[in-house]
Amino acid sequence: MFDWLIVGAGFAGSVLAERLASVRGEKVLVIDRRPHIGGNAYDHLDEAGLLIHRYGPHIFHTNSKQVFDHLSRFTGWRPYEHRVLAEVTKPGTDETVRVPMPINLDTINRLYDLSLDQDEVEGWLAARAEQVPTIRTSEDVVVSKVGRELYEKFFRGYTRKQWALDPSELDKSVTARVPTRTNTDDRYFTDTFQAMPADGYTKMFEKMLSHPNITIRTGVDYAEVRDSIPHKRVIWTGPVDEYFGFRYGKLPYRSLRFEHSILDQAEYQPVGTVNYPAEEVPYTRISEYKHLTGQVHPKTSITAEFPSAEGDPYYPIPRPENQALYKRYEALADAAQDVWFVGRLATYRYYNMDQIVGQALATFTKIDASLPPEAANDDAEALRRAAAGD
Known part of the structure; x- marks a missing residue:
C-alpha cells in the first residue's frame, strides 16, 4: 500500500x-x-558525449530565493545568463542581421544603423507606437510598445509559426512575456537567480x-x-x-518536434539560442547546448524546434x-x-x-x-x- x-x-x-x-x-x-x-527537463549525453536537452533548452531562472534554495539541496549550480539573437532582415534591404532579443537599444541601433542613446530610443519607439485603446491581444501588446514594423519583423511570423494563429487571435499574455528594453541589457532574463544545474537536470532529479x-x-x-x-x-x-x-x-495544445544534430565543429552560433521569426523558415529557433552547460568538447550539438499541432502537449x-x-x-x-x-x-x-x-x-x-x-x-x-x- x-x-x-x-x-x-x-x-x-x-x-x-x-x-x-x-x-x-x-x-x-x-x-x-x-x-x-525529469519530464521535459530531461537531459542526457548524446552519441558524441555532449549533454543535451531531449525536449529543447531549459534555462533555469527565478526571483524566488525559496525555490532556488530548495533545489540547491539536490544540485550545485553553474552560473549562466541566457542570451538570444533574432535573425531578421534590415528594413528596406535583403541584408540579414542577428540582433539581440528581447528588443533593446543595440537592437534598434544595429537594425537601423543609428546611434541613439537610452533617452533618444524611448522617443524613437514612442513615435512609432500605435495607440490601442484597450490591450486585448498579443498584437495589441506589441504594436502599442514598438509599432507595426518591429511587430512584423520580430513577432508576427514567429507567433504564427509557434501557435498557428495570428497574434491578433491570441491572448495578450503570450507576447506580454517578452519585454522591450531601452538600455543595452541583452540578457533574455533579468531574474535574481540564473544558473544551470552543475551536472544537469537529470542528476538533480535522481538525487531528489x-x-x-x-x-x-x-x-x-x-x-x-x-x-x-x-x-x-x-x-x-x-x-x-x-x-x-x-x-x-x-483541451487544445501546441506541440513541438525537435531535430537534434551533432556537428563536427566546436561552435555553431555565438549564443545559446538564435530565433528565426521569418515565416518562410520552418523552425522557430536553434539552440546550442555547450553555451548552457559550459562543456568543453571538439564537437557541438544543436536542436532546431518545429512547432506542431500533433505530439506531446507543451503549450496551452x-x-x-x-x-x-x-x-x-x-x-x-x-x-x-x-x-x-x-x-x-x-x-x-x-x-x-x-x-x-x-x-x-x-x-x-x-x-x-x-x-x-x-x-x-x-x-x-x-x-x-x-x-x-x-
Whole structure:
C-alpha cells in the first residue's frame, strides 16, 4: 500500500514526492509514461558525449530565493545568463542581421544603423507606437510598445509559426512575456537567480527522488496501474482533461518536434539560442547546448524546434474559449476526492520551471496542514527516522 501515487516525474511530481517522503515519512510511488524521470527537463549525453536537452533548452531562472534554495539541496549550480539573437532582415534591404532579443537599444541601433542613446530610443519607439485603446491581444501588446514594423519583423511570423494563429487571435499574455528594453541589457532574463544545474537536470532529479520511501516506475501509464496498485491518494501532473476521460472534449495544445544534430565543429552560433521569426523558415529557433552547460568538447550539438499541432502537449493555447473549457474541467478537479492537480498540464497554464516548483511547494504546505501524516505505523515511522538520521 502506497500513501501516494504520483503521476508524472517532472518538477511538480518530483518535488512533491521528495517532500512527502522526507518530511512526512510517507510511502510514495512515482510513475511516468516516458522511459525516464525529469519530464521535459530531461537531459542526457548524446552519441558524441555532449549533454543535451531531449525536449529543447531549459534555462533555469527565478526571483524566488525559496525555490532556488530548495533545489540547491539536490544540485550545485553553474552560473549562466541566457542570451538570444533574432535573425531578421534590415528594413528596406535583403541584408540579414542577428540582433539581440528581447528588443533593446543595440537592437534598434544595429537594425537601423543609428546611434541613439537610452533617452533618444524611448522617443524613437514612442513615435512609432500605435495607440490601442484597450490591450486585448498579443498584437495589441506589441504594436502599442514598438509599432507595426518591429511587430512584423520580430513577432508576427514567429507567433504564427509557434501557435498557428495570428497574434491578433491570441491572448495578450503570450507576447506580454517578452519585454522591450531601452538600455543595452541583452540578457533574455533579468531574474535574481540564473544558473544551470552543475551536472544537469537529470542528476538533480535522481538525487531528489533518491529516498527509501520513494519507488519509481517509468514507462508506465496511469490507466494500466490505477486499479492494480494499492494507494490512498493521487497527485496528478498530466493533462487534466485526460484524467477525466476527455469528458468535455480535448483541451487544445501546441506541440513541438525537435531535430537534434551533432556537428563536427566546436561552435555553431555565438549564443545559446538564435530565433528565426521569418515565416518562410520552418523552425522557430536553434539552440546550442555547450553555451548552457559550459562543456568543453571538439564537437557541438544543436536542436532546431518545429512547432506542431500533433505530439506531446507543451503549450496551452491561451484563448477565451479554451479557458472556458478548462474551467469545466477545473470544477471536476475541485470536486475530486483525494486527488491533487499540480503543474502546467494539470492546471492548463504555462508555467516556468521555478513557478512549478513554487506551486508544488505550496501544494505540499496545504497537504501537510490538512492531512494527518500517514507515518503512524511503525514501519513508516522507522523509515522516516532513518531518512532524518535519527
